[in-house]
Amino acid sequence: MRHIIQTMNAQPTSDGAGVNLYRSLGSSRLPDLDPFLLLDEFKSDQAQDYLAGFPPHPHRGFETVTYMLAGAMRHKDSQGNTGHLRAGSVQWMTAARGIIHEEMPEQEDGLMWGFQLWVNLPAKAKMEPPRYQDIPPSDIPEAALDNGGRIRVIAGESHGVSGAVQGIATAPLYVDIRLPKHSTLTHPVPSTHNALVYVFEGEATFGPTEERRTLQRGQLGVLSKGEDSLTIQTQDSEASLLLLAGQPLKEPIVKYGPFVMNTQEEIFQAIRDYQSGNLVG
Numbered sequence: 001m002r003h004i005i006q007t008m009n010a011q012p013t014s015d016g017a018g019v020n021l022y023r024s025l026g027s028s029r030l031p032d033l034d035p036f037l038l039l040d041e042f043k044s045d046q047a048q049d050y051l052a053g054f055p056p057h058p059h060r061g062f063e064t065v066t067y068m069l070a071g072a073m074r075h076k077d078s079q080g081n082t083g084h085l086r087a088g089s090v091q092w093m094t095a096a097r098g099i100i101h102e103e104m105p106e107q108e109d110g111l112m113w114g115f116q117l118w119v120n121l122p123a124k125a126k127m128e129p130p131r132y133q134d135i136p137p138s139d140i141p142e143a144a145l146d147n148g149g150r151i152r153v154i155a156g157e158s159h160g161v162s163g164a165v166q167g168i169a170t171a172p173l174y175v176d177i178r179l180p181k182h183s184t185l186t187h188p189v190p191s192t193h194n195a196l197v198y199v200f201e202g203e204a205t206f207g208p209t210e211e212r213r214t215l216q217r218g219q220l221g222v223l224s225k226g227e228d229s230l231t232i233q234t235q236d237s238e239a240s241l242l243l244l245a246g247q248p249l250k251e252p253i254v255k256y257g258p259f260v261m262n263t264q265e266e267i268f269q270a271i272r273d274y275q276s277g278n279l280v281g
C-alpha cells in the first residue's frame with residue numbers, strides 16, 4: 001500500500017500573458033516528480049485572472065496536457081491543429097522536437113477551471129515529430145463505483161476501463177476521481193511508477209491506517225514508491241482529486257522555460273532553433 005511521503009500547498013503564481021494560477025509540481029519546493037515536470041491548477045471566475053491567456057509560445061522536449069473542468073479555451077498550433085477546450089475535455093500535446101501554440105480564453109466572464117500537466121519525454125523521443133490529441137468530453141470513459149463515486153479515465157487503466165489517451169512514452173495513469181462522503185476506494189498504481197495525488201475539491205485521506213494523511217483542496221501529496229495500490233477514504237466531505245502516475249525516465253533534466261532537454265547544449269540548440277525559425281517544421 002502506498003502512502004503520502006510529502007505534501008505541499010499549491011502556490012499562487014502567474015504565467016502566460018498574466019494568467020493567475022496555482023502551481024504545485026514545478027515550483028522550487030518540488031521541481032519535478034520524474035516523469036512529471038509541472039502541475040498547475042487555474043480556477044477563477046474573475047476575468048482579469050485569465051483573459052490575457054497564453055499567446056503564441058514554443059515547447060520542445062516534453063508533453064503538455066490540459067484538462068478542463070469549466071470554461072472554454074481555443075488552441076492553435078504551428079502544425080495547423082486547432083482545438084476547442086471545453087469543460088470535461090483533454091488536450092494531450094506531445095511537443096517533441098518543437099511546436100509553437102497558443103491557448104486563448106473563449107469567454108469574457110464566468111468560471112475558468114482546469115489543469116495543466118507537463119510530462120517529460122525520454123531522450124530518444126525528444127526530437128521526434130510532434131503529436132496532438134484533442135479528446136472531447138464524451139470520449140473520456142468513466143468507471144462507475146459501487147459506492148456512488150466515479151472515475152474519469154484520461155490515461156492508463158482503472159476498473160477495467162482503458163483511458164482515452166493511448167501510446168504515451170511514460171505509460172501514464174491520469175484519472176479524475178470523485179468520491180461521495182464516507183467512502184473507501186483502493187486504486188491500483190503500477191509498482192514501477194512514481195505517483196502523486198492532488199485534491200481539487202473537498203478532502204480525502206490517503207494510505208493505510210498507520211500512515212494516513214489527509215489532504216484538502218489545493219494540496220498535492222507525493223506517494224511512496226514501489227507498492228501497487230493506494231487506498232483513498234472520505235469522511236464527512238466529498239472529494240474530487242487527480243491521481244497521476246508515470247514511468248520514471250531516470251535521465252538528466254535541463255529546463256529552460258518552455259524547453260526541457262537532457263543537456264545544456266540541447267537547450268542552447270533549442271534557443272538557436274527557435275530564434276532562427278527552425279524549431280518547428
Ligand code: MN
Binds near residue numbers: 054057059064101
Ligand atoms: Mn503551452
